[in-house]
Amino acid sequence: MIAIEGLTKIYGRRTALDHASFEVPKGEIFGFVGPNGAGKTTTLRILAGLLEPTAGRAFVDGADVIQRPDLVHERLGYMPDFFGVYDQLSAVEYLDFYAACYRQPKARRKKIADDLLELVGLSDRRNQLVDTLSRGLKQRLCLARALVHDPAVLLLDEPASGLDPRARVEMREILKELQTMGKTIVISSHILPELTELCTMVGIIDQGRIRATGPVHDVIRQLTIGRRLRITVLGQKEEAIAVLRPLSAIHEATMVNGAIEAAFEGDEATAASILQTLIAAGIKVSGFNQLEGGLEDAFLKATAENVG
Amino acid sequence: MRRIALALWNPIVAKEYRSRMRTWRSPLAMTVYIVLLGGLGWAIFSGMSLSARSAFNTGQAASFGQGLFIYLILFQMVLLAFITPALTAGAISSERERQTIDLLFVTRLQLAAAFVVTAVAALTLGVIGLACSTAFTRTLPATVAAYGAAFVLLAGSLLFGLLFPTDIDPNATRAPAPPAVSYLSPLLPLVTIGTNSPVTWYGVRNSPVGFSSACAGPYGSSCAVPLGPNGVAIGKGFVRTPPQPTGTAIPSGLFSGWQYWQATVTMQLLLSLAALIVSAALLPPIRHLPWRRPTVRESA
Incomplete structure (x- = not known):
């Protein structure tokens, strides 16, 4: 479902990503682990078509992210590590706006917004202005936003960062539900114990290189x-x-x-x-x-x- | 038709209207604009009617409308020049600052296309504001640059005409016209339209007049002889009055025979097009710039 081959990204003299390769089959939850500055966000941004690699190729559901970004955007939901929201828009209008950006028909948009608010537990706040939501609720709303076009693949960059333990548990429950819906999910995170519980596969990246990748328990066994x-x-x-x-x-x-x-x-x-x-x-x-x-x-x- | 409507009414435009009209700033700006315009109209009208009455000149009343029109149109132009950059300069850079631009890039919106459609509907100043917004990462420098561009367009191009006016060629058969660059300013055609008379007071100058002993004849050993730009005498010992422009068309030069407004619209459209192309090239996260060679990809 997701494949990167020899992906390299060089910023000036710094190599952020050094011939990184891995594959994530359909339906897996892939935990992408690494210290700060290891190249996690760079990889995810390349997969989302937001950054051009210096060398190597990346595919989402068979579509090359550089050659066919249109297909990639259709099949992929992306949640960045830092993101903003617009002022003066309510939660339901926010989702409606992105649904329109993803060319969802007007007649369906209301149902999409309602269903997603239900999924992330924000139904009772549908008319609240998004910039007045708490950090945790904004994270949930952003996750809902990434789902407005029902993508097969989700890229989540640090979805649990800055969340309190309860919000993290809730986020994990939502992700589990998405897994049962058959989505392929890539999560980058520092919060390792949670990934062990949630992920089926893991990739460890450090200094731009993939150190280990495979099913979670294989990687643990291999390294300990x-x-x-x-x-x-x-x-x-x-x-x-x-x-x-x-x-x-x-x-x-x-x-x-x-x-x-x-x-x-x-x-x-x-x-x-x-x-x-x-x-x-x-x-x-x-x-x-x-x-x-x-x-x-x-x-x-x-x-x-x-x-x- | 439906496709055009769809393209014009893209979600970003709808979102912008929705969120902008919810704050108190938009109604306030509109009120201030209308009050200023109304106040100015009232002041001009009362001033004119007062002078007409005191001068016992009832004939002046016939030109009240024309006078009002020219003052208001110039005032509106200046207001537009200062309001438009304020609205457009932040359009793209504020998305960057708010960290919302990545979320738009990953949608199915063809941002460059949406941008072109939105910008075509806007004025040149708006497009330049958008170009500044794209080129600068932050809103503040973008706004400053947009105001700078607005100033250059409005006043700078007129200043060009003052600094580098067209030299009057005494032997020319057609009336001189201000240099083509000065038509960039919308003020020139607005004045021409408002006064319905040719531009004779701006952008032209008499050739540098020199004294030449070569000038012989009834005027004596020294007389005023017009010299060309290279210092060569071009006259016959007397200054001929060049032809005077008539009507509101540009009498000579690059846009000879055009109306001033036609020249301004053409030049502004060309400038807008250039600004659009630059913006569209700078906007996407992955740029396919023509001067960049394609990267050689290694296969794993």
Whole structure:
């Protein structure tokens, strides 16, 4: 559905994007992750036909973004990271205006606006002026705006930035609903735990290069070696670490927020034998659980390798 | 017909009308405009009627209408020149400032086409304002540039006629006309139309007059001889009165035989076209400028 091939963008002497390539099949939610200035927004702007790449090609639903921007705009909804709204227009008029810009017939526009306001939960504010809406509500309205022409692909640049936790959860619910509607969605974000939960695929970008891409769990597995244990004990923390460190399966054991975190290599049996060893040494274990390696770890691993 | 109506009534125009008419500024601007125009009309009329009465000259009343017309039309022209840039200079750059322009670029609107349609309906000053709005990223410099352009168009072109007037050729068979650049100013045709008389008071000058001992004859050893621009004597020892223009047509030069307003409209349309082409080339996010070579794309 979306493909970029060897995409490069050079601003003066700075290379913002360096031969980036990835593909997103239909119906996937692709999380685009990277530190500030990594090239996420540049990639999305090229895909939206707002920026010309220095080299490489980009396709949306088979249409080349440079050769056929008209087709791309028809099939794509774009929500930029920063955007403004017009003064003196109500929410419903705002959507009507963009529906007209997307050449939707006048007879259908009212229904489109009503349906979308319903989808993003703004029905009760349909007549409120858009510049008086809160940041979170503006974000939702902008998402509705990106949907006025029922595009197959959505590009969302930091849709959750600046939102409070509740608004973020609401935004996530809306995105999940859009996924069930069969849309292909690309989300760039810093808020990694949310992406793990929401996305089916992930791409990690740093300094203009794609460091890893693929299904979320594959990328996490690929980048996080070993497993982690979180052990809480009653007192005896130093003793517990002293017991753990000599074990061959344990890579390291440290205190994190009053609990012991230990990286180990092995399976469930190895974890069980570690617990047995602790108990046999007389340590009073009150909690023992395995930590799932997250996208955050994978991200830190992927980007740390390239520092310096 | 429907297509033309659709093209003219594009969503941006509708949105602009809707949002502009909701603030108190638009009715206020209109009221101020009408009050100024009405006040000026009243002042001119009462002034004229007063002078007619005191001079016991009832014949003046016949030209009241003409007098009112010329003052009001000039006043309106100047007002337009200053209101239009204020309205147009921010049209594109304010979309950039508000960060709404990207949202328009990704729609199916053919922005360049919509822009051309909107701008064709506007005046030259409007188009130049729009061109400034496109070329400058921020509204303030765009507005300043648009006012500068309005000033150059209105007064600068007239100033050109004062600084570089047409030299009167004493041997010419046709009356001299102001230089073509000065027709850019709409003030010249407006005055011609208003007074219904030819321009004799502006844009022409007598050739530099020199004294030449070569001039012999009844006037003695030195006499006034008109010299051409290169200093060569071109007269016969006396200054001939060149032909005087009659009617309101341009008597000679590039637009010889045209009405002043025709020359102004043509030049302004050409300028608008140039400003439009520049704007349309600068507006799209991905510019296909003719002087840029196509980028060589690498395939992955």
